[in-house]
Amino acid sequence: MTTPGQIGLGCYVYGIVAADVVVPADLRGVGDQVVGVAPYGDVAAVISPMDSDGTLAGRSDLLAHGRVLDTLAGLGPVVPVRFGSVLQDQDAVTSELLEPEHDRFRAMLQELTGRVQFTVRARYEEQQVLGEVVAENPEIARLRELTRDREDESTYGARVRLGELVARALEVKSADDGRALLTELDRHVAALNIRESAGIDRLLDVAVLVEDSRRAEFERAVEDLAERFAGRARLKLIGPTAPYDFVDAEQ
Numbered sequence: 001m002t003t004p005g006q007i008g009l010g011c012y013v014y015g016i017v018a019a020d021v022v023v024p025a026d027l028r029g030v031g032d033q034v035v036g037v038a039p040y041g042d043v044a045a046v047i048s049p050m051d052s053d054g055t056l057a058g059r060s061d062l063l064a065h066g067r068v069l070d071t072l073a074g075l076g077p078v079v080p081v082r083f084g085s086v087l088q089d090q091d092a093v094t095s096e097l098l099e100p101e102h103d104r105f106r107a108m109l110q111e112l113t114g115r116v117q118f119t120v121r122a123r124y125e126e127q128q129v130l131g132e133v134v135a136e137n138p139e140i141a142r143l144r145e146l147t148r149d150r151e152d153e154s155t156y157g158a159r160v161r162l163g164e165l166v167a168r169a170l171e172v173k174s175a176d177d178g179r180a181l182l183t184e185l186d187r188h189v190a191a192l193n194i195r196e197s198a199g200i201d202r203l204l205d206v207a208v209l210v211e212d213s214r215r216a217e218f219e220r221a222v223e224d225l226a227e228r229f230a231g232r233a234r235l236k237l238i239g240p241t242a243p244y245d246f247v248d249a250e251q
Contacts, residue, residue, distance in 0.1 A: 010049070010050025010051070010086045010087070010088065010089075011038075011047050011048075011049070011050060011086065011087050011088070011089050011090050011092065011093050012029065012030050012031075012033070012047060012048050012049070012050045012085070012086050013045050013046070013047055013081050013085045013086070013087060013093060013097065014029060014035070014045075014046040014047070014048075014065060014068045014069055014072070014080075014081060015045075015046050015068075015069050015072060015078045015079055015080045015081050015242065016043055016044070016045055016046070016078065016079040016081065016098075016105045016108075016109065017037070017043070017044055017046055017072055017075070017076065017077070017078050017079075017109070018042065018043065018044070018076060018077065018109055019037075019039040019040070019041065019042050019043055019044045021037070021044065021072070021075050021076055022075075023035055023036060023037055023046065023072070023075075024071065027068060027071055028048075028064070029048045029064045029065065029067075029068045030048060030050070030056065030061045030064050030065060031048070031049075031050070031051050031061065031064075032064075033048040033049050033050075034048060034049075035047070035048045035068055036048065038090050038093045038094060038098070040094050040098035040099060040102060041098070041102050041106075042102070042106050043098060043102060043105045043106055043109065044098075045081075045093050045097060045098055046068065046072060046078075047090065047093060050086050056084060061083075062083055065083045066241075066242075069241075069242035069244075070240075070241045070242055072242065073116060073117070073240055073241055073242040073243070074240065076113070077109045077110075077112035077113045077114075077115070077243075078109075078112070078242050078243070079105060079108050079109060079112070079243075079247050080242045080243070080244055080247055108247065112243055112246070112247075114211060114212045114213070115190055115209050115210060115211055115212065115243070116209070116210055116212065116215070116239065116240035116241070116243070117207055117208065117209055117210075117239055117240060117241050117242065117243040117244065117245060117246065118207070118208050118210055118218070118237060118238065118239035118240060118241070119205070119206070119207050119208075119237075119238040119239055119241070119245075120181075120185060120204065120205075120206050120208065120222060120235065120236070120237055120238075121197075121204065121205050121206075121235070121236045121238065122177075122178075122181055122203040122204040122205075122229070122233050122234070122235050122236075123199075123201045123202065123203055123233060123234050123236075124174070124200075124201040124202070124203050124232065124233050125201075125231065125232055125233060125234065126200060126201045128231060128232055129170070129173065129201070129232065129233075130166070130200075132173070132232075133166055133169045133170060133173065136169070137165065137169055139165060140162065140165050140166060140169065143158050143159075143161060143162040143165065144162060146158050147159050147162060170200065174202060174203050174204075177203055177204075177229075177232075177233070178203055178204045181203070181204050181206075181225060181229075182194070182204070182206065184221060184224075184225055185206065185208060185218075185221065185222075185225075187221070188210070188214060188217055188218040188221045189208040189209060189210050189211075189214075189218060190208075190209045190210065190211055191208070191209040191246060192206055192207065192208045192209070193206065193207045193208075193245040193246065194206050195207065195245075203233050207244070207245035207246070209243060209246050210240075215240075219237070222235060222237050
């Protein structure tokens with residue numbers, strides 16, 4: 001059993017990897033603790049000592065948790081475990097987590113082998129898309145002109161109506177543009193998971209699972225979409241990361 005030093009009162013768990021994964025010796029996680037592994041059969045839990053008071057420092061520890069998982073994703077398949085998962089000690093990691101779930105973890109790792117997660121976010125150029133909405137909708141253009149520089153009580157109803165029409169038009173436009181983006185992305189990925197997004201500039205926030213053999217093809221497709229939507233929307237590609245959206249960390 002490989003340990004990251006002396007395990008104290010708690011053992012923090014980041015995720016599950018194949019037993020033969022070699023974790024970088026200088027990788028540090030929650031509480032700036034050195035990260036190591038606890039192997040069992042074909043799988044291993046990635047762990048670090050937990051401070052004796054068992055408290056987490058908030059954002060800094062959350063970022064450390066994600067950093068460890070994303071580092072592991074660069075080494076091979078990883079099954080993320082939800083943030084804040086702590087077991088009593090390393091023996092408990094083996095007896096309560098790895099031993100009873102060994103076969104399921106092995107199957108999950110096999111399913112993820114050769115695949116990585118990326119996230120594609122698309123946001124409208126706000127002024128451009130609002131200009132399109134006004135140009136395409138005569139009633140919106142009329143109400144906009146009517147209420148321009150007038151926020152007195154006499155235009156209250158018109159301003160409410162204008163807001164409703166703009167919101168509806170943006171919803172239709174983002175649905176159409178989002179569908180076009182998804183149709184193209186779906187051709188290059190093994191799976192995708194659409195996330196909820198908010199804001200007037202919202203267009204698309206989607207996690208995708210990409211085969212290693214198709215990664216270059218996928219990245220080119222995202223570049224082509226960025227050029228296609230240039231001036232109307234900004235596309236951002238994030239990854240590769242651990243497959244957070246394709247593994248139920250709670251389970």
